[in-house]
Amino acid sequence: xVQLVESGGGLVQPGGSLRLSCATSGFTxxxxxxxxxxxxxxxxxxxxxxxxxxxTATYYPDSLKGxxxxxxxxxxxxxxxxxxxxxxxxxxxxxxxxITNLPGYYLDYWGQGSQVTVSS
Amino acid sequence: xxxxxxxxxxxxxxxxxxxTLFCRASQSVTSNKLAWYQQTPGxxxxxxxxxxxxxxxxxxxxxxxSGSGTDFTLTINRLEPEDFAAYYCQQxxxxxxxxxxxxxxxxx
Numbered sequence: 001x002v003q004l005v006e007s008g009g010g011l012v013q014p015g016g017s018l019r020l021s022c023a024t025s026g027f028t029x030x031x032x033x034x035x036x037x038x039x040x041x042x043x044x045x046x047x048x049x050x051x052x053x054x055x056t057a058t059y060y061p062d063s064l065k066g067x068x069x070x071x072x073x074x075x076x077x078x079x080x081x082x083x084x085x086x087x088x089x090x091x092x093x094x095x096x097x098x099i100t101n102l103p104g105y106y107l108d109y110w111g112q113g114s115q116v117t118v119s120s
Numbered sequence: 121x122x123x124x125x126x127x128x129x130x131x132x133x134x135x136x137x138x139x140t141l142f143c144r145a146s147q148s149v150t151s152n153k154l155a156w157y158q159q160t161p162g163x164x165x166x167x168x169x170x171x172x173x174x175x176x177x178x179x180x181x182x183x184x185x186s187g188s189g190t191d192f193t194l195t196i197n198r199l200e201p202e203d204f205a206a207y208y209c210q211q212x213x214x215x216x217x218x219x220x221x222x223x224x225x226x227x228x
Contacts, residue, residue, distance in 0.1 A: 044221045047216060110164035110165050
């Protein structure tokens with residue numbers, strides 16, 4: 001069955017960096033775009049980034065450009081999110097999700113999430 | 121960007137009743153590319169509906185989606201205890217993809 005397992009979250013000081021990883025299994029990883037979605041405490045969902053199958057094209061909202069970098073390893077079937085210059089506003093649960101390979105950017109499988117807390 | 125407004129913010133119903141949740145877009149959603157997700161506390165969201173009205177794999181037929189343009193509805197018939205959760209809509213017809221702020225369905 002499809003599994004997505006995030007790791008790498010934790011407590012980081014303001015201005016610090018963190019790298020999240022998402023290990024996947026149960027599907028042909030190279031056939032799917034992958035995404036990171038986050039959810040701040042008590043808030044809704046926010047699209048953070050996504051990456052194409054080859055790892056050659058990425059997307060970030062303007063608010064995160066230059067601070068977050070998504071990458072993927074098509075040998076290890078994993079996707080990473082590097083985060084820099086973190087602030088309290090980045091505190092959230094970060095979900096790794098698979099983007100459907102049908103037309104459209106909806107998310108058909110999600111991981112359980114990794115908590116990132118930015119605090120001194 | 122397309123702003124999605126969900127209503128009501130909280131819906132209080134009893135098991136066995138019907139729930140109707142709304143998602144309104146600030147502009148027409150291209151090709152009705154709208155999805156609904158369910159999230160129980162501490163869990164990952166689960167895809168329920170895509171393309172406004174197509175149920176995802178293994179989603180029971182108590183769940184149905186409808187609507188077009190700017191107004192979309194998620195209906196849950198015969199509420200079961202496990203249906204009490206938060207629900208989010210997402211549009212993916214325009215970039216950036218955006219989510220609504222959610223509706224919390226709680227037991228009355």
